[in-house]
Amino acid sequence: MTSLPVQHRYGEELSHCYGCGRNNALGLHIETHWDGRQGLGRFTPRPEHIALPGFVYGGLLASLVDCHGVATAAAADAGDAGDARICPRYVTASLSVNFLRPTPLGPELELRAWVKERRGRKTVVEVEISALGEIRARGEVVAVPMPTTMKPA
Amino acid sequence: MTSLPVQHRYGEELSHCYGCGRNNALGLHIETHWDGRQGLGRFTPRPEHIALPGFVYGGLLASLVDCHGVATAAAADAGDAGDARICPRYVTASLSVNFLRPTPLGPELELRAWVKERRGRKTVVEVEISALGEIRARGEVVAVPMPTTMKPA
Numbered sequence: 659m660t661s662l663p664v665q666h667r668y669g670e671e672l673s674h675c676y677g678c679g680r681n682n683a684l685g686l687h688i689e690t691h692w693d694g695r696q697g698l699g700r701f702t703p704r705p706e707h708i709a710l711p712g713f714v715y716g717g718l719l720a721s722l723v724d725c726h727g728v729a730t731a732a733a734a735d736a737g738d739a740g741d742a743r744i745c746p747r748y749v750t751a752s753l754s755v756n757f758l759r760p761t762p763l764g765p766e767l768e769l770r771a772w773v774k775e776r777r778g779r780k781t782v783v784e785v786e787i788s789a790l791g792e793i794r795a796r797g798e799v800v801a802v803p804m805p806t807t808m809k810p811a
Numbered sequence: 812m813t814s815l816p817v818q819h820r821y822g823e824e825l826s827h828c829y830g831c832g833r834n835n836a837l838g839l840h841i842e843t844h845w846d847g848r849q850g851l852g853r854f855t856p857r858p859e860h861i862a863l864p865g866f867v868y869g870g871l872l873a874s875l876v877d878c879h880g881v882a883t884a885a886a887a888d889a890g891d892a893g894d895a896r897i898c899p900r901y902v903t904a905s906l907s908v909n910f911l912r913p914t915p916l917g918p919e920l921e922l923r924a925w926v927k928e929r930r931g932r933k934t935v936v937e938v939e940i941s942a943l944g945e946i947r948a949r950g951e952v953v954a955v956p957m958p959t960t961m962k963p964a
Contacts, residue, residue, distance in 0.1 A: 674861050676868040684859040706837040708827050709902070711963040715829040716903045717877045721870030749862070750869045754907035760961055808913055810864040 663689035664697070664729040667736075667745035671810045677725035688722060690729035690769070697730030697783075699769035707763065714761040719795050722769060723755050723785045727799030730771035731781040735803075748801040749808065751780065761787065761794040779803060816842035817850070817882040820889075820898035824963045830878035841875060843882035843922070850883030850936075852922035860916065867914040872948050875922060876908050876938045880952030883924040884934040888956075901954040902961065904933065914940065914947040932956060 665678040665688070673681045678688040690697045701722055709715045732748045761767070768788040775782040785797040818831040818841070826832045831841040843850040854875055862868040885901045914920070921941040928935040938950040 672863060674864060676860050676862070677870045679861075682859060682861065706835060707829050708832075708835065709829070710825060710900075710957065710961050711827060713961060715874075716906065717830045717870065717874030720873035720877065720906065720908075721868075724870045724873065747863075750910055752907065752909045753869065753873065754905065755873075756905045757903055804863065808863050808866060 661691075664692055664733045664745055665689055665725070667743060668732075668747050669744065672747045672804070675725065677721045678729065686721060686725075688725040690726050690733065690771070692730070692733035695772070697726055697733060697769070697771040699726050700766050701769060702766045703763060705763070712763055714763045714767075716755070716757055719757070719761060719787055720753065720755050720797070722767070722787060723795070723797030723799060724750055724753055726769045726771050727753065727783040727785045727797065728801045730783050730785075731773065731799070731801035734773045734781065747804040748781070749804050751800040751802050753797060753799045755795055755797040757795050759792070759794055761789050765789045767794075774798070817845055817886045817898055818842055818878070820896060821885075821900050822897065825900045825957070828878065830874045831882065839874060839878075841878040843879050843886065843924070845883070845886035848925065850879055850886060850922070850924040852879050853919050854922060855919045856916060858916070865916055867916045867920075869908070869910055872910070872914060872940055873906065873908050873950070875920070875940060876948070876950030876952060877903055877906055879922045879924050880906065880936040880938045880950065881954045883936050883938075884926065884952070884954035887926045887934065900957040901934070902957050904953040904955050906950060906952045908948055908950040910948050912945065912947055914942050918942045920947075927951070
């Protein structure tokens with residue numbers, strides 16, 4: 659596994675994302691490690707990331723699906739050169755999450771993602787979120803390369 | 812339109828949600844107003860809710876779909892007694908979001924949601940997020956009444 663998270667391989671001006679940008683002081687700092695085949699990560703929600711008492715907020719889980727999925731698409735695109743310093747930036751065209759069972763608030767979450775399919779410019783990524791050894795949520799992201807219209811000036 | 816947001820009609824112990832709980836000091840405080848037919852809301856993302864410079868983070872938009880959709884399901888279930896002080900609590904079984912076009916960061920967002928379908932215990936809610944008069948994202952939430960296993964002791 660590459661020691662450098664995928665999100666640390668995005669360009670400086672593309673690293674402000676609330677979910678995963680290293681340049682966002684108030685953000686979640688979601689990190690994805692690419693092992694050449696899948697994106698792996700760990701994330702411990704903060705106490706305020708509550709839904710109902712004892713459980714993790716679904717919107718936070720959707721954020722994990724989003725940033726971890728997009729990073730996995732980007733790393734897969736960068737190819738086996740997993741140590742390459744610069745990674746292309748993808749954005750999310752759509753996402754979906756199935757909340758299979760409640761996610762306990764407290765334990766570290768484990769993230770796993772892989773490319774399921776490529777369709778033209780679209781990369782479809784599957785994401786699994788586990789806690790205490792059980793899969794709690796399954797998500798899917800359709801990622802596309804960042805359009806030039808979104809590129810910072 | 813009822814002046815009291817749906818989220819202020821949930822029980823005290825069910826109001827800690829990061830997205831919409833009035834008892835979460837660090838949360839987003841998403842509010843839904845039920846007009847007897849649809850859920851309506853407004854939300855201005857904070858500067859840190861950035862994706863790429865100039866645009867709103869997709870995970871934040873997914874959070875809006877989540878809490879606004881679930882509240883709309885709950886309010887529709889409470890029925891025409893829109894002023895009823897107590898609203899049943901629903902949770903999210905699944906959600907999906909299509910990011911139709913980038914959402915500018917800065918302007919207030921407009922939220923609209925309505926029940927599309929009921930299937931047994933499931934309520935399917937459609938959600939639209941607009942900015943500057945254009946629909947930016949469309950989401951769908953499958954909401955179910957809070958299971959007794961999630962009820963705080």
